[in-house]
Amino acid sequence: MLAIFIFMVPISLVCFWMIPRTKSRTLSPFSQRNGNFISAFSDRVNLNDIGSISQSKRHVLDLIPQNQAVVPSTYLVGRILDRYRSGVWTSTTKNHQRLRSPNNSGQIPLNTHMDRSQLDIFELSVRPIYGNPIFFFPEAFAIEIKDPINVEVGNKHLSHPSRFPVALHYRLICESAQTRSPLSMRAYEAYTKINEHQSYYRQKIQEIFGPEYETMSARQKLDALNNYYETYFLYTLDIDNYGAKEPLQYFLDTSQKGHCELFASSAVLILRAADVPARLVTGFMLPQMINDSFYHVTEASAHAWVEVYMDQQWVIFDPTSASSLATDGWLSENMAIMNRIWEEFIMMWDVFMQREVFAAVFQFFKKINIPPSLFFIPSLIFILAVLVLLLRAGWRNIKRKPVLFYFEKLVGQKPALTTWPVYLNSINVNEHLRDDLINWFNAYSECFFSNTTQTQRKKRVRDLMLQIKKLHSQFKRDKKMVRHEKKTDLL
Numbered sequence: 001m002l003a004i005f006i007f008m009v010p011i012s013l014v015c016f017w018m019i020p021r022t023k024s025r026t027l028s029p030f031s032q033r034n035g036n037f038i039s040a041f042s043d044r045v046n047l048n049d050i051g052s053i054s055q056s057k058r059h060v061l062d063l064i065p066q067n068q069a070v071v072p073s074t075y076l077v078g079r080i081l082d083r084y085r086s087g088v089w090t091s092t093t094k095n096h097q098r099l100r101s102p103n104n105s106g107q108i109p110l111n112t113h114m115d116r117s118q119l120d121i122f123e124l125s126v127r128p129i130y131g132n133p134i135f136f137f138p139e140a141f142a143i144e145i146k147d148p149i150n151v152e153v154g155n156k157h158l159s160h161p162s163r164f165p166v167a168l169h170y171r172l173i174c175e176s177a178q179t180r181s182p183l184s185m186r187a188y189e190a191y192t193k194i195n196e197h198q199s200y201y202r203q204k205i206q207e208i209f210g211p212e213y214e215t216m217s218a219r220q221k222l223d224a225l226n227n228y229y230e231t232y233f234l235y236t237l238d239i240d241n242y243g244a245k246e247p248l249q250y251f252l253d254t255s256q257k258g259h260c261e262l263f264a265s266s267a268v269l270i271l272r273a274a275d276v277p278a279r280l281v282t283g284f285m286l287p288q289m290i291n292d293s294f295y296h297v298t299e300a301s302a303h304a305w306v307e308v309y310m311d312q313q314w315v316i317f318d319p320t321s322a323s324s325l326a327t328d329g330w331l332s333e334n335m336a337i338m339n340r341i342w343e344e345f346i347m348m349w350d351v352f353m354q355r356e357v358f359a360a361v362f363q364f365f366k367k368i369n370i371p372p373s374l375f376f377i378p379s380l381i382f383i384l385a386v387l388v389l390l391l392r393a394g395w396r397n398i399k400r401k402p403v404l405f406y407f408e409k410l411v412g413q414k415p416a417l418t419t420w421p422v423y424l425n426s427i428n429v430n431e432h433l434r435d436d437l438i439n440w441f442n443a444y445s446e447c448f449f450s451n452t453t454q455t456q457r458k459k460r461v462r463d464l465m466l467q468i469k470k471l472h473s474q475f476k477r478d479k480k481m482v483r484h485e486k487k488t489d490l491l
Helices: 002-018 185-191 198-209 218-232 247-255 260-273 330-347 351-367 373-399 403-411 420-426 431-449 454-490
Strands: 051-053 059-065 075-081 083-085 088-090 096-099 107-109 119-126 140-144 149-152 157-159 168-175 278-285 295-298 302-310 313-317
Touching: 059 330, 075 302, 083 260, 198 218, 198 260, 218 260, 218 302, 247 260, 260 278, 260 302, 295 330, 403 431, 403 454, 420 431, 431 454
Parallel strands: none
Antiparallel strands: 059 119, 059 295, 075 278, 083 088, 096 149, 107 140, 119 168, 140 168, 149 157, 278 302, 302 313
């Protein structure tokens, strides 16, 4: 056994280095739902969700400043959303353009009006994410990437055109400050528009800013709103919308506690009601720099904030308390350093270096008169075994369903402006099954929104999964029986 181990270890290492490198894809990319936990970053913010905002330390991206460049902002933009309706934020812009690097220079211009006298360059290495978003600073005027990218005109959404999640490696070329530019009348109307409940938000600004809000400057309104949140509201990761008809009104008037999406969403609509152009932004907030060399961004750094148009430029306004955001410890920092070494010296090993190694290996075997097949056949067998294991692990991850999967499959999505108890009482199932579903959902709500320990919650989640699977199977049997009875009656 020792001899086999000694023989296989060097073969394994060399095989790993010899695997051809392609664009990285994955069977389990960074997703918007992970069990009962919901990511704070997505291209469509749904405030009707229930669960908890994820604080996972799962690696998302690394940002490496080049030549001691200083980041222009700690906020890395992923998506800009401007329309709110029935608890859901989306983008109204549907005009996409496919941009390529002119003259094969590798640089794709994003903003041609910036002063290029003082440039900062940042290299980003992004893990596969659904939608392949390209994260950027608002100060970026060019992106250096080998592939073409999609740009959503208006809100400047950037993404890779691949239909599958791929790992992205690119550079951002930034100016030290944003360029001032006037806002068109059409854009001003879009960013001050409230699609529903206008009278509610008009009344709310009277409560926050006072009757003389029209004479206040935009900066004074931001200060007053920030003070309002700090005085009356608490930050929490739990999303408790069980009894909410409209999530933002429930947050502002009843619970007065919530996560960053609720803080930022309510701030956007309040500012719009006060005639201040505003929009919702989702992305990542950069943590502390590690080893004075790079930023290691995890899922826990996902964040939502507000961009406000004032002084002819978009200014970041974050109503969420800074002390509530996640921080990394000593162990996490050292793990990030190890991960960066792995990415730089192993995963980014390119085809040119591989060719040199292959040539050197063949020359070595020729010198010692040993056929290369004696080395490469065991290597090929090992690679195939590793691929089979990876495919099995990926397939298991795909088959794994969150607790709410079977429940939502039974009852469907709750309509806006109604509560869960009212909706569950109205679904078209037999009375016994309806009572079981209501009892199950009450138990689920109690599990996640009561003071239970982590161990008790995990055990309760396993029990809830078994119960909802039984209810789902019972529903399928009942449906099959009804279908059979209808066929019998027809015969």
